[in-house]
Amino acid sequence: xxxxxxxxxxxxxxxxxxxRGALLEGHFLLSSGLHSSVYFQSALLLQHPADAEALxxxxxxxxxEQLQASPGAESAQLVIAPALGGIVIGHELARxxxxxxxxxxxQAGRMALRRGFRIEPGERAVVCEDVVTTGGSAREVADLxxxxxxxVAVTAALVDRGTTLRSGMxxxxxxxxxxxxxxxxxxxxxxxxxxxxxxxxxxxxPRQGEQ
Numbered sequence: 001x002x003x004x005x006x007x008x009x010x011x012x013x014x015x016x017x018x019x020r021g022a023l024l025e026g027h028f029l030l031s032s033g034l035h036s037s038v039y040f041q042s043a044l045l046l047q048h049p050a051d052a053e054a055l056x057x058x059x060x061x062x063x064x065e066q067l068q069a070s071p072g073a074e075s076a077q078l079v080i081a082p083a084l085g086g087i088v089i090g091h092e093l094a095r096x097x098x099x100x101x102x103x104x105x106x107q108a109g110r111m112a113l114r115r116g117f118r119i120e121p122g123e124r125a126v127v128c129e130d131v132v133t134t135g136g137s138a139r140e141v142a143d144l145x146x147x148x149x150x151x152v153a154v155t156a157a158l159v160d161r162g163t164t165l166r167s168g169m170x171x172x173x174x175x176x177x178x179x180x181x182x183x184x185x186x187x188x189x190x191x192x193x194x195x196x197x198x199x200x201x202x203x204x205x206p207r208q209g210e211q
Contacts, residue, residue: 008058010175013158016055020045027189029198031085032134035187038179039199040159042130046088055174056092059156062172063097063126066154076153077123078102080145082111082137089158090128097126104141111140113148121149129157132171133181 008016017023022044028036046052067076078100081090087103094101102119104111119125125145127138135155142152160173161181184190 008054008174013055013058013175014177016051017042017045017159020048020051024199027187027194027196029196030133030181032136032181033184034133034181035184035189035196036133036179036181037189038177040131040161041199042085042089042158046092046130052088052092053095055158056089057096058174059089059093059128059158059172060096062174063093063154063156066156066170066172070153075124076126078119078150079126079128080104080119080141081128082141085131086129086137089130093126093128093156099126104144111137111144113144119145119148119150123150124153125150126153127155129155131159131161132157132173133161135171138171 014023017040022041024039024041025037026039028039030036030039046055063076076097076099079090079094079097080102081087081104083103083105090103091101102113102117105114106112107114113119127141127145129138132138132155138155138157142155145152154172155170156172158174160171160176162176162178182188190196
C-alpha cells in the first residue's frame with residue numbers, strides 16, 4: 001500500500017482541472033443525456049502521471065475514511081471502474097490502496113466483465129468513476145459486482161456533480177460541484193441557440209471560457 005501523501009482540498013482538485021484545461025465551459029451533451037454549461041474532461045488531467053498519482057492517493061484517503069466508518073467492512077479487495085472514463089483513476093486508486101484494478105465494459109446493452117477479469121464470491125469492491133453526474137454508470141457497475149457475487153464497499157470519484165444530493169447515493173469524492181444540468185427540452189443554452197458539443201466526438205470541445 002502506498003502511504004498517504006497528504007489530502008487535497010476540493011479547491012486544489014478543481015484548480016488542477018483548470019490548470020490542465022480540463023474544466024471546460026460552453027454547451028455540452030453529457031453521457032447521461034443531460035446538457036450542461038460545465039464539462040470535466042478528465043483525460044486531459046489524467047494524461048499527466050504526477051497528477052493522476054496525486055489524485056489517486058488523495059482519493060484513497062477518502063475511501064479509507066469511508067471504509068473505516070463501516071463497522072465490519074473496513075477492507076476491499078478490488079477497484080472496478082467503467083470504461084473508458086474511470087480506467088486511469090481507478091488504476092491509480094487501486095495502486096494507492098494496494099489492491100486489484102478491474103474495469104467493466106458495455107456489452108449487449110449492459111456492463112460486463114471481459115478480458116478474463118473475475119470477481120470472486122464475497123469480494124468487496126470500490127466502484128470508481130472520474131466524474132459522476134446522475135450516478136447511472138456507477139450504479140450499473142455496482143449491479144455487475146453484485147451479479148458476480150461480490151459486494152460494493154464504497155463508490156468513489158474525483159468529482160461529484162450532485163449525485164449524492166440528487167439520488168441519495170453516497171459518493172466518496174475529492175470535490176463536489178453542483179454544476180447546473182438540464183433536460184434537453186428545458187435547456188436555456190439550446191433556447192439561446194448556443195452550439196451543442198458532445199465531448200469525445202470528432203469536433204474538439206471549446207477551450208476554457210469559449211462557446
